[in-house]
Amino acid sequence: MSALIGDKGYDGDGFRAEIVDRGAKPVIPNKSNRVTLHSFSKRAYKGRNVIERCFCRLKDFRRVATRYDKLARNFLAAVHLAAIVAYWIN
Incomplete structure (x- = not known):
């Protein structure tokens, strides 16, 4: 469910x-x-706390927070790169 x-x-x-x-x-x-x-x-x-922290961490990247990309695929690629960098540093 x-x-x-x-x-x-x-x-x-x-x-x-x-x-x-x-x-x-x-x-x-x-x-x-x-x-x-x-x-x-x-x-x-x-479990909601984990999701909120993840979004907060991704919004540290200006490109993700302000949605510079016009195409959804480019924005998704930027989110993937931001996630890799954010959790690689940890």
Whole structure:
């Protein structure tokens, strides 16, 4: 089963229903002012941090952050090169 991981900004009943209709499980924490609480997997939500750090690391490269490339294939190539350089240094 696939899951969609989001932050508290996506905690809406309509959005949650759309996710379920498309066959995925919403992994979204509840807002503090929510009346009806929904359960979510805290373990799965912790994986969101890894994705956020990856995007932050890729945006250190100006070419990726500002999308200089007009073609999607060139942009994807720039993302691949940035990923190689970013994780090669580590």
